[in-house]
Amino acid sequence: xxxxxxxxxxxxxxxxxxxxxxxxxxxxxxxxxxxxxxxxxxxxxxxxxxxxxxxxxxxxxxxxxxxxxxxxxxxxxxxxxxxxxxxxxxxxxxxxxxxxxxxxxxxxxxxxxx
Amino acid sequence: xxxxxxxxxxxxxxxxxxxxxxxxxxxxxxxxxxxxxxxxxxxxxxxxxxxxxxxxxxxxxxxxxxxxxxxxxxxxxxxxxxxxxxxxxxxxxxxxxxxxxxxxxxxxxxxxxxxxx
Numbered sequence: 001x002x003x004x005x006x007x008x009x010x011x012x013x014x015x016x017x018x019x020x021x022x023x024x025x026x027x028x029x030x031x032x033x034x035x036x037x038x039x040x041x042x043x044x045x046x047x048x049x050x051x052x053x054x055x056x057x058x059x060x061x062x063x064x065x066x067x068x069x070x071x072x073x074x075x076x077x078x079x080x081x082x083x084x085x086x087x088x089x090x091x092x093x094x095x096x097x098x099x100x101x102x103x104x105x106x107x108x109x110x111x112x113x114x
Numbered sequence: 115x116x117x118x119x120x121x122x123x124x125x126x127x128x129x130x131x132x133x134x135x136x137x138x139x140x141x142x143x144x145x146x147x148x149x150x151x152x153x154x155x156x157x158x159x160x161x162x163x164x165x166x167x168x169x170x171x172x173x174x175x176x177x178x179x180x181x182x183x184x185x186x187x188x189x190x191x192x193x194x195x196x197x198x199x200x201x202x203x204x205x206x207x208x209x210x211x212x213x214x215x216x217x218x219x220x221x222x223x224x225x226x227x228x229x230x231x
Binding site for chain 1: 170
């Protein structure tokens with residue numbers, strides 16, 4: 001079973017602060033996806049990282065895939081109240097034949113206070 | 115391009131009843147997955163349908179079932195509802211046309227909030 005552990009589970013910070021959330025596993029993934037979910041809505045895909053060591057930037061968000069493709073991190077610079085939401089990581093893994101599966105972590109609930 | 119549409123958005127049912135939820139995927143997406151989301155358990159995978167066949171299944175009791183139609187639209191059914199079935203049910207569609215990345219990237223609907231009383 002491919003499990004993804006996210007930490008911290010909850011994070012409450014002030015506007016302007018920096019933060020990092022982590023997504024760890026003992027399994028290797030073919031790709032790692034990050035989603036953000038706002039209250040009352042479904043998760044929205046932010047980014048997909050594919051190559052070990054890959055770094056992708058999306059404005060103030062920086063995503064990194066671990067060299068061994070077992071872990072990932074999301075760093076937010078100068079957080080804003082609009083960044084508030086549940087951040088979910090999801091690992092894609094090969095499950096046989098032409099079948100790939102996606103497994104989700106439980107998420108990090110981020111609150112950015114003005 | 116239209117996103118994933120789930121109906122209804124909200125539902126209140128009584129214990130013991132059954133419920134059917136509907137999901138219309140993004141045009142061209144052949145895979146539809148269903149998830150249950152609760153504060154304590156997070157996002158839990160129910161099942162995935164691809165080309166009208168159930169391709170993957172999570173660890174939920176047989177009361178939870180689904181199907182997919184030839185136009186890729188999907189329905190999920192829960193029979194004999196229990197209080198613990200109260201949750202946000204999310205549907206996600208993906209291209210899933212074969213091997214490789216960008217095939218499992220999930221596009222979620224807004225969900226159906228089910229309350230069992």
